[in-house]
Amino acid sequence: MSSIGTGYDLSVTTFSPDGRVFQIEYAAKAVDNSGTVIGIKCKDGIVMGVEKLIASKMILPGSNRRIHSVHRHSGMAVAGLAADGRQIVARAKSEATNYQSGYGEPIPVKELAERVASYVHLCTLYWWLRPFGCGIILGGYDRDGPQLYMVEPSGISYRYFGAAIGKGKQAAKTEIEKLNLSEMTCREGVIEVAKIIYKVHDEAKDKAFELEMSWVCDESKQQHQKVPDELLEEAKAAARTALEEMDAD
Amino acid sequence: MDLNMDLNAPHSMGTTIIGVTYNGGVVLGADSRTSTGMYVANRASDKITQLTDNVYVCRSGSAADSQLVSDYVRYFLHQHTIQLGQPATVKVAANLIRLLSYNNKNMLETGLIVGGWDKYEGGKIYGIPLGGTLIEQPFAIGGSGSSYLYGFFDQAWKEGMTKDEAEQLVVKAVSLSIARDGASGGVVRTVVINSEGVTRNFYPGDKLQLWHEELEPQNSLLDILNSPSPEPMNI
Numbered sequence: 001m002s003s004i005g006t007g008y009d010l011s012v013t014t015f016s017p018d019g020r021v022f023q024i025e026y027a028a029k030a031v032d033n034s035g036t037v038i039g040i041k042c043k044d045g046i047v048m049g050v051e052k053l054i055a056s057k058m059i060l061p062g063s064n065r066r067i068h069s070v071h072r073h074s075g076m077a078v079a080g081l082a083a084d085g086r087q088i089v090a091r092a093k094s095e096a097t098n099y100q101s102g103y104g105e106p107i108p109v110k111e112l113a114e115r116v117a118s119y120v121h122l123c124t125l126y127w128w129l130r131p132f133g134c135g136i137i138l139g140g141y142d143r144d145g146p147q148l149y150m151v152e153p154s155g156i157s158y159r160y161f162g163a164a165i166g167k168g169k170q171a172a173k174t175e176i177e178k179l180n181l182s183e184m185t186c187r188e189g190v191i192e193v194a195k196i197i198y199k200v201h202d203e204a205k206d207k208a209f210e211l212e213m214s215w216v217c218d219e220s221k222q223q224h225q226k227v228p229d230e231l232l233e234e235a236k237a238a239a240r241t242a243l244e245e246m247d248a249d
Numbered sequence: 250m251d252l253n254m255d256l257n258a259p260h261s262m263g264t265t266i267i268g269v270t271y272n273g274g275v276v277l278g279a280d281s282r283t284s285t286g287m288y289v290a291n292r293a294s295d296k297i298t299q300l301t302d303n304v305y306v307c308r309s310g311s312a313a314d315s316q317l318v319s320d321y322v323r324y325f326l327h328q329h330t331i332q333l334g335q336p337a338t339v340k341v342a343a344n345l346i347r348l349l350s351y352n353n354k355n356m357l358e359t360g361l362i363v364g365g366w367d368k369y370e371g372g373k374i375y376g377i378p379l380g381g382t383l384i385e386q387p388f389a390i391g392g393s394g395s396s397y398l399y400g401f402f403d404q405a406w407k408e409g410m411t412k413d414e415a416e417q418l419v420v421k422a423v424s425l426s427i428a429r430d431g432a433s434g435g436v437v438r439t440v441v442i443n444s445e446g447v448t449r450n451f452y453p454g455d456k457l458q459l460w461h462e463e464l465e466p467q468n469s470l471l472d473i474l475n476s477p478s479p480e481p482m483n484i
Contacts, residue, residue: 102344102345102348103329103341103344103345104340104341104343104344104345104347104383105338105340105341105344108333110334111332111333114332143369
């Protein structure tokens with residue numbers, strides 16, 4: 001279901017007669033073409049996972065990171081144009097460091113999300129800048145507990161207990177809603193996120209993919225880090241098994 | 250007596266300032282003397298200044314410098330509170346004061362004690378002396394009068410006092426310091442900050458306990474004019 005905004009979609013500073021800014025909507029389409037990115041808030045922390053579609057067999061596994069640490073206590077998973085994502089991550093890191101220098105304590109996740117959203121929104125206000133073609137899932141753990149935010153190319157940011165962006169976001173959201181997140185620990189959450197990503201991956205359209213996951217929880221001492229290797233392998237194995245069981249039906 | 254008083258000397262708060270944590274909050278205390286050289290410019294000053302609803306600061310050293318630093322930090326904290334959507338923490342207030350003190354150390358002469366209560370850490374005291382160090386302490390003393398209190402606190406301070414014990418300790422300490430430090434005097438003001446809010450208290454100078462060699466307050470010699478004539482002596 002796409003609408004053509006002929007004539008009103010050439011500039012981000014033009015509204016259409018029905019009150020839409022088409023350039024921003026097109027930016028969101030760029031995000032929808034990217035590999036799925038999921039974030040969930042468990043009772044003791046946040047888990048984020050990315051379906052990294054492998055463009056070429058010659059790319060080294062583990063390169064092309066999609067999840068970045070912004071500060072000790074928070075991380076960001078990016079979907080959409082990777083180069084745009086790099087800019088946003090750099091800005092977020094800078095905001096976090098400046099806040100820490102000025103106020104003497106780590107930036108609250110809510111504050112960080114607001115600043116990232118403001119920055120993304122900024123680039124939708126001027127004709128000489130194009131909007132970012134990225135969706136961001138931001139997860140952090142501060143003194144108010146674990147929090148998950150999602151920022152869209154329009155600059156909107158909401159707080160979620162489960163969020164998904166990219167190709168398989170509809171299917172992923174359905175799966176997330178089935179989970180009982182308030183009772184789940186991050187250890188269990190890692191397995192579930194892996195299962196969902198494997199499930200929504202479209203074997204027909206896309207070839208191989210690499211699963212990248214990170215968490216910030218009590219077990220990681222409220223630091224944002226890559227999910228430990230053995231747990232990641234365990235999650236991948238569980239996901240593959242679940243997929244086979246489904247196919248076997 | 251030196252009649253050539255320099256009335257244009259910068260106002261300095263000789264001062265005794267104290268901040269003490271107790272089980273549930275903090276008590277801040279100070280004397281009330283502001284001097285210009287040897288002249289007491291204000292004998293009833295309020296050296297405990299509000300930064301936010303839950304954070305106060307005790308000021309010492311140059312009156313002007315400490316007022317300006319407090320004013321800037323109050324402004325920054327106000328904006329920070331609006332952005333954050335909840336009260337600022339004591340640590341953030343102390344850090345803002347420290348940044349101003351450190352980065353302008355060549356121009357400023359002010360020692361500050363920041364004290365308050367927030368829901369994450371409870372009651373906290375931070376000392377920020379002249380150079381701009383920031384140090385979190387269970388209790389802090391500052392100002393010229395504090396020299397006379399180091400030994401006293403070594404002996405009298407204990408962890409986990411009640412609110413009344415802590416306030417009595419602060420009043421006693423400021424009072425002792427006023428007795429010995431010429432640049433401290435007047436009344437004792439205290440501010441108690443805890444989860445329930447803020448309470449200001451006032452202890453008039455002439456109602457304080459007398460220490461070693463202190464004389465009873467002398468009333469005005471004008472009382473002699475109003476007193477009845479003495480009885481004639483009977484030899």
